[in-house]
Amino acid sequence: MGIPARLLGFYLRSSLHVAASASSLTLMTQHMFRLPYDWPVVLFVFCGTVTGYNFVKYDEIARVRSAAVSNEIRGIAWLSFVCFLGAAVCFFQFRWITQLLSLALLSLTALYTLPFFPNKRNARNWSGVKIYIVSVCWVGVTLVLPLVDAGVAVSSDFLLKCVQRFLLVFSLVLIFEIVDIDKDDPHLKTVPQEIGVGKTKILGVILLLVFYFLEFFKTNRDVPQIYINIVLVIVTALFLIFANEKRSKYYSLFWTESIPLLWLLLVLVFG
Structure with a gap:
């Protein structure tokens, strides 16, 4: 090596x-x-x-x-x-x-x-x-x-962001659980173990869509952020859709973990 x-x-x-x-x-x-x-x-x-x-x-x-x-x-x-x-x-x-x-x-x-x-x-x-x-x-x-x-102060925007962040992280973790489905102990009862890989991907995409549309409920909407979030959702959804147990460790440990870095870069360049 x-x-x-x-x-x-x-x-x-x-x-x-x-x-x-x-x-x-x-x-x-x-x-x-x-x-x-x-x-x-x-x-x-x-x-x-x-x-x-x-x-x-x-x-x-x-x-x-x-x-x-x-x-x-x-x-x-x-x-x-x-x-x-x-x-x-x-x-x-x-x-x-x-x-x-x-x-x-x-x-x-x-x-x-x-x-x-x-x-x-x-x-x-x-x-x-x-x-x-x-x-x-x-x-x-x-x-x-x-x-x-x-x-x-705690506000509606504060709470909305908490929900959005939870949905985003949850969706990212689903990618890890799909890639590791053959390695995880069956007693863990991860989401793909419980409902299957296909339904897990559908669930993840739905959660990402909810994450995106919650942005429109903010009292102080940031227009560039709305477009940047489209890219974030598409990229995350693609990683989720193409995830499987045969992917290398870099698929989740490096590339999936890089999605927040990409999000920050997009904000710094276009936000």
């Missing part, structure tokens, strides 16, 4: 790409609500995503199979530790209400990862729950947290 491939692999496995995706959605939130870019919030989201995702992915390996940990996993652990320190520095710059929200989201992540009750599996393995926890966490981190820290 060449150096570029190894670097790309480390970039993906260390959750740097998903962190860039989450940071893009956070910047989108600040743009949509005409807020100045709050870089401590963006950095907190980036560092917190790296730390949280790596904790979810590698916690069991570190606790159960510590002797077999590879050098790459050790490198990811050190990267996660540095990101944890970065998130902690940003955390102490927040308003107290934002700190409380951050701790609540951290608790949800911990519930998702750790078994809190004897002989019980963590929330990640609760049947049918995974996609909802992931979507709620992303809404909380990339939308609610920056708005709360900026002191934005």
Whole structure:
């Protein structure tokens, strides 16, 4: 394996790409609500995503199979530790209400990862729950947290954006669940496991259409955003439609995760 491939692999496995995706959605939130870019919030989201995702992915390996940990996993652990320190520095710059929200989201992540009750599996393995926890966490981190820290009052636009963000993230996670349908434990009862791949794609497209048309219910409609969202919905729908269990890991881990980055780029260029 060449150096570029190894670097790309480390970039993906260390959750740097998903962190860039989450940071893009956070910047989108600040743009949509005409807020100045709050870089401590963006950095907190980036560092917190790296730390949280790596904790979810590698916690069991570190606790159960510590002797077999590879050098790459050790490198990811050190990267996660540095990101944890970065998130902690940003955390102490927040308003107290934002700190409380951050701790609540951290608790949800911990519930998702750790078994809190004897002989019980963590929330990640609760049947049918995974996609909802992931979507709620992303809404909380990339939308609610920056708005709360900026002191934005809860309004109809605020709530509409929460629903839209949930629908978008939910649709993106469906792509992952389709690609991983042969790898996921049947007890997870993911959406494609429960209703089939074809119906999952139809559901995802419907949710994307709802996401799009909710934009027209905003009190302060942004005309360029309406056209940009058309591109976002088409691209996401195409990824959803062409998803299958034979796709390579890059289809979901790199290209699907890049959709929020594309959305941000479109806004910066045309918004």
